[in-house]
Amino acid sequence: MSIDMVLTVKILEYLSSMSPCTLSSSDFSALQKLADGDELKLARHLRYLEGHGFIEKGSVVFSASFPMINVASLCITQSGEDYLMSEGGLTAYKNTITVRFHAEAIALIERAILNSDLAPQEKTSYLSRIRELPFSATEHLLKRLLDLGLRHVPDVVQLVQKFLL
Known part of the structure; x- marks a missing residue:
């Protein structure tokens, strides 16, 4: 299964709109709807976002047969928020190298x-x-x-x- 970048952005936007609150079960249901109700698809996209540091670690655990999503720790990180900003937020500022010519x-x-x-x-x-x-x-x-x-x-x-x- 490939990663759908549109879906990853929708997930981040949704988590950003809920931040800093913990998701309720109805909030999680709305998140599942973004992935067409496919929990495995949602879990893979969450794992992808977690791997890039855009959501908190420990949000998704894959067992032998199915994914387990820890709704309580499902939260966007500062890097995830910065990714959503058009100018890149503080992450872009921190990663910018300025060269001055004298x-x-x-x-x-x-x-x-x-x-x-x-x-x-x-x-x-x-x-x-x-x-x-x-x-x-x-x-x-x-x-x-x-x-x-x-x-x-x-x-x-x-x-x-x-x-x-």
């Missing part, structure tokens, strides 16, 4: 241009154009240079190894 980074680029084999007139032209770039263009340039530099990390490691050996 004026020193621009100075390094300028130094590289000055030390290049370009003609003096070209150097002057490039330097003035770089200094006139809007922030977004400068940011894009620095990201591209960082990508280029990271692609050459193995070369740097080899150079260091040769130097040390």
Whole structure:
């Protein structure tokens, strides 16, 4: 049985609407209806959500012949709530890495241009154009240079190894 993402979202939305309360038997019946009354289907989807940390652990236990759903512990987690938010909530905020480029980074680029084999007139032209770039263009340039530099990390490691050996 494959996981139906529409159903998983419906389950999360339902649990979110009931949070922080414990589900009653009528609440659980409404949850079963979302899965067309198929308790095994519901249990598999709950297990999937539990595995991703979107609902509390211990909500579903599979025995040899049938699933047991612990209605008392069936509750959406903060990660589940964040998943439902369009911007990802605090989970997205916590998992975001911010890279700040300082004026020193621009100075390094300028130094590289000055030390290049370009003609003096070209150097002057490039330097003035770089200094006139809007922030977004400068940011894009620095990201591209960082990508280029990271692609050459193995070369740097080899150079260091040769130097040390």
